[in-house]
Amino acid sequence: MAKRKYSKEEIQEWYKEHPSALYFNRNDSNLFVPKRTIGFSPNFAHPAAWIIVIIVIGLIVTLALHKRIFG
Numbered sequence: 001m002a003k004r005k006y007s008k009e010e011i012q013e014w015y016k017e018h019p020s021a022l023y024f025n026r027n028d029s030n031l032f033v034p035k036r037t038i039g040f041s042p043n044f045a046h047p048a049a050w051i052i053v054i055i056v057i058g059l060i061v062t063l064a065l066h067k068r069i070f071g
Contacts, residue, residue, distance in 0.1 A: 003028070006027075006030060010028075011028070024045045025043060030043055031043060031049060
């Protein structure tokens with residue numbers, strides 16, 4: 001099955017079928033999808049989502065270390 005962008009309705013159907021807190025759909029090419037309630041969530045099946053998560057974690061660690069060292 002080829003990757004394609006899922007519509008909001010299809011994403012909500014996926015959430016109904018998969019009671020998970022994380023969105024992981026290999027067939028969906030969307031990088032960010034609407035959450036069940038408010039906001040957006042990354043599609044963790046998309047490789048760029050992992051790059052973004054690693055960058056955000058790296059920035060948090062860098063800022064925490066900088067504050068600890070240079071206080």
